[in-house]
Amino acid sequence: MSKHKKKSPSINQVLTQLVLDIFEQNGNTPLNYKQVSAKLNVRDPEARDTIYDILKEETFKQVLKEVSPGKFQLIELKTFIEGTVDLTTDGSAFIVTDDPDENDIYVAPRKLRNALNGDRVKVYVYAKSKGRRKEGEVIEILQRAKMEFTGIVKLSEHYAFFIPDDRKMLHDIFIPMAELNGAKNGIKAIAEIIDWPAQAKNPVGRIKHILGVQGDNDTEMNAILAEYGFPLSFPAEVEHEAESIADDITPQEIAKRKDYRDVTTFTIDPFDAKDFDDALSFKILENGNYEVGVHIADVSHYIIPDSALDKEAFDRGTSVYLVDRVIPMLPERLSNGLCSLRPNEDKLCFAALFELDEKANIISEWFGKTVIHSNRRFTYEEVQQVIETKEGDYRDEILKLNELAYILRERKFKAGAISFETTEVKFRLDEKGKPTGVYIKERKDAHKLIEDFMLLANRKVAEFVSKKGKGQHKYTFVYRTHDSPKPDALASFANFASRFGYKINTKSDKEIARSLNYLMEDVEGKKEQNVLTHLAIRSMAKAIYTTKTSSHYGLAFDHYTHFTSPIRRYPDVMVHRLLEHYLHGGQSVNAEHYEKLCQHASQMEKRAADAERASVKYKQAEFLQDQIGEVYSGVISGVTEWGMYVEIIENKCEGMIRLRDISDDFYTLDEKNYQIIGQRKKKVYRLGDEVKIRVKNVDLAKKQIDFSLVQD
Structure with a gap:
């Protein structure tokens, strides 16, 4: 039937995919070559002949089947799946399905339908040709991962754009002048997407909150919180609810609880802690055994289910500990006041009480509500000094608790527990929040004492x-x-x-x-x-x-x-x-x-x-910003196809050496062996190797540190 000349393979390939797409886009309805041509807006007789040839060829390859004379259909029906968008830097994406055994579905940029990273989407999966990875097309956005972004406002005379910080947000947000909310050019802010017209390349948004000047400590810390979806303040209704809770503990409430106000009780926390949510009580029983009480702030006494306070706490899920601040899950009146087990105050608790013998065997246990009166607020350093010098307040209690904790710890490890002692990096900050030094936080017996009794209660x-x-x-x-x-x-x-x-x-x-x-x-x-x-x-x-x-x-x-x-x-x-x-x-x-x-x-x-x-990454970048050109010893902490990460031994700051910047050879990744190899000289850089680096560049906005390799 066809009299036309053969097209080049590449053009034919593109046309074949377009033809197959027509069946997928039309629910795999049987179609003849004229119907396919019409849907592709093809009217030229020769081109229609080509489409007929493609239909026949794909039937021979068993991609299509001829269901009635001249009418064709895909053999493998399209399937619909749901999953989460994992965007790549080139604008394409992989859809991660809920089934761990299912391969990710590739979606080309033009078939994403404005889906953004992390969005929950419905995808239809194309019929798979032999040897090809599964590909698909987003047909519905089920749930947006987020509609708010942090970034920089860029103003021109008649309109504004917002440049998001999120590297996986590849679209700038168009901001109408009426939606600027007073934001000036170059200011850091939070923008919210309010519309995304069908044919528009960019979403339309409004400035929801101005964060401040880029590079200012408060601005940057608040931007990190906003970027990860944590609110910067409590709603007025929540604050009001917290403030309206009565301070006093009634005799009726005390009567419902075990009264531990006369039992030796203390808290052990970091020196800068304000929310003390656990206390230990200790007493020697008449039979010579020890009673250790793990008393925990009775937060549920104050937070009524489904109240504004409860809903806000649930939404937040946790307090957030940034380098220079704590963003509490509960308003300060509760977290640092009513619920905090401060010394010399009566406090309501939920407790786990344990009778232990000399070998830390549990003879009996009790769970229930208590009221306590903490005798002392200890820091970890103070308790550590008591342990090491065997002198100080509540010396006997602390030394016995430490002895029992040692036995519990030993027993835990014998049972197969794993001891991961990672080094925790802390920054010394000046009054403006700028890092002036880095130190490693040590975990000593005082930390482990508390940890072992908390583990026991849990x-x-x-x-x-x-x-x-x-x-x-x-x-x-x-x-x-x-x-x-x-x-x-x-x-x-x-x-x-x-x-x-x-x-x-x-x-x-x-x-x-x-x-x-x-x-x-x-x-x-x-x-x-x-x-x-x-x-x-x-x-x-x-x-x-x-x-x-x-x-x-x-x-x-x-x-x-x-x-x-x-x-x-x-x-x-x-x-x-x-x-x-x-x-x-x-x-x-x-x-x-x-x-x-x-x-x-x-x-x-x-x-x-x-x-x-x-x-932490932001503070590391800020700390090294004034040290461009400085040389340090570091350890290779990660390898990727584009570079290797190095952690400086002295201050634990981590940056990247890009492979393209290593000039003595062409290096490639050997992923299986955690190393990169030079193609000509076969020089190998392995994870864990010690190398010398020079601080090359710091990008605070991207929290990115670049190193160059100092070669022998």
């Missing part, structure tokens, strides 16, 4: 509820769970660790834990400590909140929860409410409802951690 509360009900009728609860590492991730880490002379035994969970603990002990203080610790943590699964009763691998606990920090974590508030409900004989609550609350809490926890990391 574990025992979880075990107590887990025993309620049987089989499918187990009581719903909020657990903190942590899966065992995936074998391939662990094998990869073990292979890498072996290069430094560390052996990881992967025969069983217990052996893995034991050898990881030996490694963590051995590596302490060595240059490769941070690299190996972070890689080990990355090979582990992430801990999450869930109603499902699985174990906590990292702590080697069969059941675990978060009970001890309700001032700064919403899941702990849920745990308090559920525990009280069950202690009073309540029946199991709806698991599906609580699982959704847990998912939100896990998401907000991750978001807070990302914001905290961003604030």
Whole structure:
């Protein structure tokens, strides 16, 4: 039938894809060559003949089938899937589906339909040709990940644009002059998308909040909070609700609780803490055993379910700890006042009381409401001094608690817990928030003492509820769970660790834990400590909140929860409410409802951690801004196809050496072996290697530090 000359392969290929797209876009309705031509607006007889040839050829290849004479249809029907947009820097995206066994779906830029990074979308997946990756097209945006962005206002005479900070937001936002809200050129602000017309390249927005001058400390810290979706202040209704809560504790309320006001009780916290949500009580019993009380601020007494305060706390999910400030989950009146277990004040608590013998065996336990009167507010440093000098306030109590904590800790590690001691970087800041120095925060016995008793309370509360009900009728609860590492991730880490002379035994969970603990002990203080610790943590699964009763691998606990920090974590508030409900004989609550609350809490926890990391990166960049040209020794902390990350040994600041800037060879990534290799000279740079770097460039806006390699 066709008399035309053959087209070039590339043109034919494009036309073939357009033809197949027509079937996909029309619900795979059977079509003949004239109908396909019409839908492609093709009227030329020769071109229509070409389309007929393509239909026949794709039928021969078994991509199409001829369902009736001259009518064709795709063999593999299109399928609809839902997923999350993971945008790439070139404007295309991969759609990450909910099914972990399903491959990501590639979507070309022109088929994204204005979907943005993180959006929940509905995609239809094209019929897959042999050997091709799955591709698709966004047909509906189900839920926007965010509509607000931080960035810089750029003004011209008749209009304005907003340049977002988010590197995965590839569209500038058009701001009509009437929607500027007083913003001036170059100012940092928060913009909200209010419309995105169908044919428009850019969304339309309005300036919602002016943050201030770019580079100012408050401006930048508030921008980080806004970027990760944390509000900069509490709504008036929430503040009003907090202020209206009565200060006094009534005799009737005290009568409902165990009165611990005459029992020795104290708090141990960082020197700059203002919210004290846990206290320890200690007394020697008549039988010679010890009673240790873990008393936790009774936040759920003050926050009524579904109140404005409760909804705000749930939305935030957690307090956020940036380099220079804490953004509390609860208004200051509660977090630093009513709920904070300040010394020499009566305070309401939810407690876990334990009777322990000399060997820290638990003889009995009790959970319920208490009222306390803290005798002393200790800092970690003060308690550490008591432990080391055996002198000071409450010396006997502290030394005995430390002794019992040591036994609990030892028992935990024998059971297979893993000790990850990462170095925590802290900045010395001047009055304007500018970093003047960097130091490493040490974790000593005082920190571990508190941690071990908090772990005990969390574990025992979880075990107590887990025993309620049987089989499918187990009581719903909020657990903190942590899966065992995936074998391939662990094998990869073990292979890498072996290069430094560390052996990881992967025969069983217990052996893995034991050898990881030996490694963590051995590596302490060595240059490769941070690299190996972070890689080990990355090979582990992430801990999450869930109603499902699985174990906590990292702590080697069969059941675990978060009970001890309700001032700064919403899941702990849920745990308090559920525990009280069950202690009073309540029946199991709806698991599906609580699982959704847990998912939100896990998401907000991750978001807070990302914001905290961003604030550290900003301060690192700010610290090195005045040190362009300085030479430091560093350790290679990461390798990618475009460069290698190096962490400066002296101050733990991390930057990148771009491969294109290493002039002695052409380097490529060997991903499997965590290294880059020179193609001609075969010089290798491995993760963990020590190198000399020069600070080349600092981009504060992008929180980016560039190094150049100082070669021998």
